[in-house]
Amino acid sequence: MSDLAKSALSVAKTIQQEVPRRSQPPEEGLLPESEQVLAHSLVRSTRGYIEKIVYQINGAYEHGWYDACAVMIRRLVETLIIEAFEKHGIANKIQNNGDFFYLRDLITATLNEPAWNLGRNTKQALPKLKDVGDRSAHSRRFVAHRSDIEKITSDLRIVVQELTYLAGLK
Numbered sequence: 001m002s003d004l005a006k007s008a009l010s011v012a013k014t015i016q017q018e019v020p021r022r023s024q025p026p027e028e029g030l031l032p033e034s035e036q037v038l039a040h041s042l043v044r045s046t047r048g049y050i051e052k053i054v055y056q057i058n059g060a061y062e063h064g065w066y067d068a069c070a071v072m073i074r075r076l077v078e079t080l081i082i083e084a085f086e087k088h089g090i091a092n093k094i095q096n097n098g099d100f101f102y103l104r105d106l107i108t109a110t111l112n113e114p115a116w117n118l119g120r121n122t123k124q125a126l127p128k129l130k131d132v133g134d135r136s137a138h139s140r141r142f143v144a145h146r147s148d149i150e151k152i153t154s155d156l157r158i159v160v161q162e163l164t165y166l167a168g169l170k
Contacts, residue, residue, distance in 0.1 A: 071133055126159060
């Protein structure tokens with residue numbers, strides 16, 4: 001094989017290795033282009049991982065990945081409930097052998113917690129958010145649609161705002 005052919009082959013191998021690496025999204029993901037599900041201002045300057053969950057909620061919605069969006073909404077609710085209990089020094093009320101409860105029991109504990117007085121709208125919204133997230137995460141034949149997310153955006157805003165205050169994050 002000639003030197004020119006070896007050189008061309010070497011360049012081709014380098015290109016083959018570089019193209020997939022360069023076409024991947026950044027290691028920590030991309031920022032969404034909009035805030036169609038939840039305004040970032042509700043979680044700005046709280047915790048980095050909470051902000052990233054909201055980015056993923058909005059980004060998944062933008063791309064039409066509604067099940068992913070619903071599951072991330074579920075994760076955000078779980079996270080904020082845990083943050084609220086930890087802030088009040090009562091995380092042991094939502095744990096069993098050091099593991100946090102599943103969302104159903106987290107919501108029940110949140111609704112019954114005497115350390116705070118949840119607003120009526122939050123009390124009504126929590127089960128709705130859980131329902132959509134559960135169907136997207138656990139139902140084999142359920143595939144979320146845009147309308148499933150649109151129906152809960154107002155509830156999500158109410159819950160996120162109240163729980164971030166209860167958690168002392170705002």
